[in-house]
Amino acid sequence: MQSHSWYRRFIHPVFSVAWRDIRITTRYKSWFVASFIWPIIFPFSLIFLGQGLAGPDGEGVESFTALAGTSDYSSFLIVGSLVWMFVNINLWMGGLSLMTDRTRGTFDTHWTMPVSKLALVVGATLASLALNFVPMVVAIGFYAAIGWLEMTGSIVQVILAILTVVPFLLGFLLCFAALTVRFREAGILVQVLRTVFSILCGLQFPLAVLPPVLQSIGAAIPLTHFIDLVRTIVIHGGAVFDHAASVAYLLGSGIALSALGAIAFELVRRSVRSSGLVTGY
Amino acid sequence: MRSIDDDGRYRSSAAAMFGALRAVFVKNALEFIRYPVNLAFSLVLPVIWFLPIYFLIVSFAPAGQSIGLDAWVGTSSFFEYLPIGLIVGYVIMTVFWNLGFALKRLMDIGMLETIWACPVPRMVYIIGESLFSMARLTVEVVIVLLVYRYLYGFTLPATIVANLFLFVPFLLIMYGLGIGFASLVLLLKDANTLVDTSSFLVSGLTGTQNPPQVFPRFLLAISVGIPITHVIDLLRSRTLGIEPLIDPSMQMAIVAASALLFPVAGVIIFMAVERRSRRLGNLHVH
Numbered sequence: 001m002q003s004h005s006w007y008r009r010f011i012h013p014v015f016s017v018a019w020r021d022i023r024i025t026t027r028y029k030s031w032f033v034a035s036f037i038w039p040i041i042f043p044f045s046l047i048f049l050g051q052g053l054a055g056p057d058g059e060g061v062e063s064f065t066a067l068a069g070t071s072d073y074s075s076f077l078i079v080g081s082l083v084w085m086f087v088n089i090n091l092w093m094g095g096l097s098l099m100t101d102r103t104r105g106t107f108d109t110h111w112t113m114p115v116s117k118l119a120l121v122v123g124a125t126l127a128s129l130a131l132n133f134v135p136m137v138v139a140i141g142f143y144a145a146i147g148w149l150e151m152t153g154s155i156v157q158v159i160l161a162i163l164t165v166v167p168f169l170l171g172f173l174l175c176f177a178a179l180t181v182r183f184r185e186a187g188i189l190v191q192v193l194r195t196v197f198s199i200l201c202g203l204q205f206p207l208a209v210l211p212p213v214l215q216s217i218g219a220a221i222p223l224t225h226f227i228d229l230v231r232t233i234v235i236h237g238g239a240v241f242d243h244a245a246s247v248a249y250l251l252g253s254g255i256a257l258s259a260l261g262a263i264a265f266e267l268v269r270r271s272v273r274s275s276g277l278v279t280g281y
Numbered sequence: 282m283r284s285i286d287d288d289g290r291y292r293s294s295a296a297a298m299f300g301a302l303r304a305v306f307v308k309n310a311l312e313f314i315r316y317p318v319n320l321a322f323s324l325v326l327p328v329i330w331f332l333p334i335y336f337l338i339v340s341f342a343p344a345g346q347s348i349g350l351d352a353w354v355g356t357s358s359f360f361e362y363l364p365i366g367l368i369v370g371y372v373i374m375t376v377f378w379n380l381g382f383a384l385k386r387l388m389d390i391g392m393l394e395t396i397w398a399c400p401v402p403r404m405v406y407i408i409g410e411s412l413f414s415m416a417r418l419t420v421e422v423v424i425v426l427l428v429y430r431y432l433y434g435f436t437l438p439a440t441i442v443a444n445l446f447l448f449v450p451f452l453l454i455m456y457g458l459g460i461g462f463a464s465l466v467l468l469l470k471d472a473n474t475l476v477d478t479s480s481f482l483v484s485g486l487t488g489t490q491n492p493p494q495v496f497p498r499f500l501l502a503i504s505v506g507i508p509i510t511h512v513i514d515l516l517r518s519r520t521l522g523i524e525p526l527i528d529p530s531m532q533m534a535i536v537a538a539s540a541l542l543f544p545v546a547g548v549i550i551f552m553a554v555e556r557r558s559r560r561l562g563n564l565h566v567h
Contacts (some may be wrong), residue, residue, distance in 0.1 A: 034474045041478075045485050046337065052491035053341035053349045053359065060349025064341045077337075188322055198333045205337040 013115040017123025018130065021097070025131060035131060039139035043081035046204060047148065050077050068206035070235055075149045077204065078140075079231050084203040086136050086162075087223065088194045090128045090169055095176035096190065097124030117269050118262060121177040125170055133162070140234075153233035160240045161233055164247050165226040167254025174261025178268040201227055222253045301401045305409030306416075313417065323417070327371075327425045328432070334490070335433050338363070345434060353492045354523040360435045362523075363490065364426060365516045369509065370489035371422055372455060377480035379414035380459030383407065384466045385473070403555055404548060407463055411456070440520040450540035451512045457543025458483075464554035487513055493526060508539035 025031050050073045054061045058071065065071040098120065101107035110120055140158065143149035179189065198204055200218040207218055218224045225246040232238065240247060314320060338359060341347060345360030356362060384407075387393040396406060429435040462479065469475060486503055487493070487510040496504055504510045511532040518525040525532065 031474075033478055037478065041482065041485070045481070045490055048485070048488075048491040048495050049334070049337065050341070051349075051495040052353060053338065053347050055347075055349030055352035056495075057352070058349075059352050060341055060347050063343055067340050073341075188318065191322075191326060192329065195329050195332065199336065204333040205340050209336050209340040 009114075010116045010119050013113070013119035014123040014126060017120055018126040021093070021124050021127035022131060025093075025127070031131075035135040036138060039082060039085060039135045040142050042085055043078045043139075043143070046077040046081055047074055050074065064206065067208040072150055072235055075151075075235050076206075076231060078143050078149050079234050080203040080205075080227060082136055082139055083223075083227050083230060084194070084198055086132055087169070087197060087203075088190075089132050090125065090173065091176065091190050091194060093128035093131070094121065094125035094169075094173040096180060097121060097128075098177055099180045118174070118265055121174055121265065122170070125173050129166065129169070136162070149234070151234060152237035153235075157233050157238070157240050158230060161226070161229050164229070164240065164250045165222070165254070167251060167258050168222045168226070169254075171254055171257025171259070171261040174258065174265050178261070178265040181265075181272055182268050197221070197223055200224070203227055222250050222257075225249050298402075298405055301405050302409045302412060305406060306412045309410065309413035313413070323421060324424055327421065328428050331429070331433075350492070353494050354517075356521050356523050358521070360433075361438050361521060362517065364429065364435050364437045365441070365520065366489035366491075366513055367429075368422055368426070369451070369487070369513050369516075370484045371418060371425075372451070373484050373487075373489070373509070374480050375414050375418045376411065376455040376459040377462065377476050377483070380407065380411045380456070380463060382466070382473075382476050383410035384463050385476075388466075404460070404551065407460055407551070408456075411459065415452075438520040441516070444516055444519050447512055447516055447536070450536045451509065453540040454508055454512070454536075454543045457545070457547035460544070460547035461550045462547075464551040467554050467558045483507070483509065486510070489513065508535050508543075511535050 050064075054064070054073060061071050061073060064073055068076055070076060098107060101110055101120075111117065137155065137159065140149065140151070140155070144151040176189075176193075199210070200214060201207070201221055201224040202210070202218060203223075207215055207224065210218065229240070229243055229246050229250070232243065233240065338345070341349065342357075342359050346357045347359040348357060350359050350362060351357035354362075384393060387396055397403070399406070426435075426437060430437075462476075465475060484490075486496075486500065487507055488496075488504060493501060493504045493510055493514070505526065510526070514526045515529060515532050515536065517523055518529065
């Protein structure tokens with residue numbers, strides 16, 4: 001009886017919310033552009049900036065090679081751009097899902113349903129991950145096919161590597177959703193966070209270019225381990241579990257953050273209910 | 282265009298038009314200063330957003346001197362080369378988001394039909410929408426360039442002053458593009474992706490962050506076909522003394538012709554689409 005109730009209050013709503021978000025998103029034709037064209041065109045600006053700095057025959061790539069540990073700046077930047085985009089879209093779709101509900105005017109209705117409120121965020125995150133996973137793989141395939149991405153590792157290992165970051169993303173988005181329930185407007189926070197991640201995790205440049213203090217902070221963020229893992233597999237090959245320490249750190253911190261996120265979300269839920277902050281903008 | 286003033290007298294068309302432009306300008310200014318956080322972030326975000334690009338540049342060119350750039354265009358000073366493209370990129374982004382997106386914003390806040398019913402020519406309204414953003418852009422660009430200079434070490438060559446006249450045809454081209462683009466919003470409704478993608482593509486393909494010479498042949502052909510590429514190239518070649526993409530007199534002719542053609546084409550397209558929307562009665566549909 002207990003498990004049935006758990007299914008009805010959490011699992012079923014998670015999939016319902018995910019399916020709802022997938023249907024709403026794919027209803028607009030612009031979704032195709034956003035999901036399949038953007039991952040392909042987005043890395044262009046960084047690749048061409050890199051080419052402008054590297055020169056026609058790689059004359060200016062020496063400093064970059066010393067910092068990044070590879071002269072293949074194109075693969076380095078493509079992987080970084082795609083990961084940045086993956087995180088960014090998940091922040092907008094998953095982290096801001098409750099704020100989007102407010103804008104649509106459906107937040108109050110959903111909030112009063114007899115289901116776990118956590119399911120609203122987990123479902124939106126699931127939809128976001130599902131909608132963005134395939135385009136990322138398509139983009140990697142595209143760049144590998146045109147020869148701009150030197151794909152040494154296998155795509156299966158890349159997919160496995162992407163799965164290791166899911167607990168961290170889920171935990172982070174739960175914390176983030178808790179903030180949006182409490183403070184309502186969080187669009188600016190997304191803008192700031194995505195740039196902070198980009199800088200401290202070295203998504204679009206080699207982390208070694210940062211001052212040592214910032215490098216140390218970056219090394220503590222699971223996303224830094226994730227981008228290193230994906231870059232290593234793509235550029236140098238090998239398997240995910242060759243990097244056991246990084247995988248353990250990603251999964252461990254991800255599970256801990258997910259638990260923390262769920263607790264934070266529940267505390268905020270109680271707080272906004274008792275202080276009457278559920279409705280209104 | 283005629284309107285009635287507070288005393289019941291008809292005002293001349295020019296006075297009425299300027300009155301409408303002023304009203305839209307004031308409305309947008311009031312909206313902007315009402316949200317102080319937005320005001321602060323409009324200055325802080327461009328500085329923060331640029332940090333990843335800055336770190337990528339210094340990872341290739343530690344002191345802003347790039348051997349690679351020298352091999353492409355004949356100057357190694359990336360810290361002088363980039364700001365010109367950045368300014369053009371800012372204008373492109375502003376025009377797309379504020380001129381093209383203005384109608385979408387009105388749709389979202391439920392004001393489009395009300396504004397459309399006002400006795401003001403739609404074109405005057407559209408241009409009015411862009412005036413405040415252009416004034417804001419000018420102030421922001423000056424502040425951001427000063428911050429970039431003292432924080433990152435980027436400098437604009439002094440010779441840019443003598444070449445500021447190139448911004449006149451550039452703005453005319455951008456206004457034409459933006460007005461035409463606003464009509465697309467009436468047609469396609471969901472303008473967010475449209476604006477984002479178009480602004481990104483135009484900025485990217487015109488070489489705002491890199492020399493167009495780095496593009497593969499097919500992209501270079503598209504790039505050379507966009508007049509904004511020639512505006513940036515003229516500014517760069519005239520201020521930094523680098524090799525232009527094609528003959529500068531030919532570039533001048535392309536820019537001048539486009540400055541005449543784009544606004545006219547933009548207005549014609551907008552008026553045709555707007556008439557169609559009124560005939561079909563789909564202004565209110567999201």
